[in-house]
Amino acid sequence: MAEFKFEIVEELLVLSTSENGWTKELNRVSFNGAEPKFDIRSWSPDHTKMGKGITLTNEEFKTLTDAFKGH
Numbered sequence: 001m002a003e004f005k006f007e008i009v010e011e012l013l014v015l016s017t018s019e020n021g022w023t024k025e026l027n028r029v030s031f032n033g034a035e036p037k038f039d040i041r042s043w044s045p046d047h048t049k050m051g052k053g054i055t056l057t058n059e060e061f062k063t064l065t066d067a068f069k070g071h
Contacts, residue, residue: 002032008047009036021045029055 010028017023022042029039038061041053056064 004031005033006031006050012038015040018042022051031055 007030008027009030011025012028013026015024015026022044024040024042027039028036030036038056038058039053040056042051043049
């Protein structure tokens, strides 16, 4: 099985912090060397472990932010 690699390229926003120190964050993350995507998920305090999350392309992120600008 191939090794899974990730790199947080840009830390954008901490949305919340749990009692155990994990943070829910918006970052730009590269998975397995691919182009970085916008990523929302929970991270351990040292960023070595991650929870389930969602990744968005630049276009998807723009669509989401444009929708919020209208409200």
